[in-house]
Amino acid sequence: MGPTLDIGGVVIIGGGGHAKVVIESLRASGQTVAAIVDADPTPRAVLGVPVVGDDAKLAELKGRGLSKLFVAIGDNRLRQVLGRKGRDMGFSLVNAIHPSAVISPTATIGEGVAIMAGVAINADSRVGDLAIVNTGAVVDHDCVLGAACHLGPASALAGTVTMGERAFLGVGARAIPGVSIGTDTIVGAGGVVARDLPDGVLAIGVPAKIKGDRR
Ligand SMILES: CC(C)(COP(=O)(O)OP(=O)(O)OC[C@H]1O[C@@H](n2cnc3c(N)ncnc32)[C@H](O)[C@@H]1OP(=O)(O)O)[C@@H](O)C(=O)NCCC(=O)NCCS
The missing domain is CATH 2.160.10.10 (Hexapeptide repeat proteins)
Known part of the structure; x- marks a missing residue:
């Protein structure tokens, strides 16, 4: 099952430098961040947010009740592809x-x-x-x-x-x-x-x- 996650929090795709700035923007606007999925699934924390796996983990997170997603990837084409994927899975794409x-x-x-x-x-x-x-x-x-x-x-x-x-x-x-x-x-x-x-x-x-x- 993995760690207990904040169900109302945002799931972030991407755990690099851009994600750090996004996490701080989300927090500054009163949102919470639940988990990160990243191409490198090595368990770690980014600004205190756990990296829980790669994007194969998204379906499980959705199943656990998380519904908000943000794609924090700098590559424009990849960000668009992953955004569409997240939407197709039923996530709502929040703004940071x-x-x-x-x-x-x-x-x-x-x-x-x-x-x-x-x-x-x-x-x-x-x-x-x-x-x-x-x-x-x-x-x-x-x-x-x-x-x-x-x-x-x-x-x-x-x-x-x-x-x-x-x-x-x-x-x-x-x-x-x-x-x-x-x-x-x-x-x-x-x-x-x-x-x-x-x-x-x-x-x-x-x-x-x-x-x-x-x-
Ligand atoms: C223009 C750019 C895309 C080119 O990248 P690149 O193809 O890897 O280019 P290189 O670093 O190999 O540089 C090639 C040549 O162009 C020059 N050059 C690079 N960027 C330049 C720029 N923005 N303006 C003018 N000349 C530039 C380099 O000095 C180099 O010149 P030289 O051959 O005489 O040594 C890149 O340098 C750039 O400006 N990226 C923007 C990055 C950015 O702002 N990111 C924000 C992230 S939040």
């Missing part, structure tokens, strides 16, 4: 929103979303399911963030920017008003997106230039 984030009442936020400390999300912006808006990122008005995209720490979108599904902006990257960043496209740390970027490319620099297909 740090209380210091300032989110407009007219913004819409999907499910399974991480919004870390110090984020600002402004009027009429939309954040898709399983997105990560990392520490200190800024999303100005009327932006659309696709499912499972990731805005890195201290990155910033001016107004009316669109990010495709699974797109990624590295730490400190920025986008000027109105540009669109394609599905699965990566913008390297510190890059400035000044023109639309197509799907599936890697772009770096100021202004960001396409350097090839995403790896």
Whole structure:
């Protein structure tokens, strides 16, 4: 059976550094964290949360009455796949929103979303399911963030920017008003997106230039 678990607590997939930040955001917003499943099932604790096995353990946890799930995996595609799997198993995908984030009442936020400390999300912006808006990122008005995209720490979108599904902006990257960043496209740390970027490319620099297909 394993350890006694907090049935009202969140199950987290992933036990790495990103999971630590997620755990602290969940706790800061008054939620409890029951257990972690990780590709490395070695029994251990991450910030006091037990790693109880790998994701083969999810069905047993569901059977024991746990119903809330958060996917704390940095890889955008894998996070999306695991989110769908969790939903199909009947888990609800909770959000991890740090209380210091300032989110407009007219913004819409999907499910399974991480919004870390110090984020600002402004009027009429939309954040898709399983997105990560990392520490200190800024999303100005009327932006659309696709499912499972990731805005890195201290990155910033001016107004009316669109990010495709699974797109990624590295730490400190920025986008000027109105540009669109394609599905699965990566913008390297510190890059400035000044023109639309197509799907599936890697772009770096100021202004960001396409350097090839995403790896
Ligand atoms: C752009 C990026 C994806 C490229 O990764 P990579 O393919 O492994 O690149 P490498 O580290 O092999 O670097 C290749 C070259 O690009 C340069 N480079 C790397 N990242 C760069 C960046 N963001 N801007 C400009 N040049 C960059 C390197 O200096 C290197 O140059 P050199 O060949 O003259 O030595 C990566 O460097 C990056 O910026 N990742 C963002 C990570 C991040 O912000 N994570 C947040 C997690 S919360």
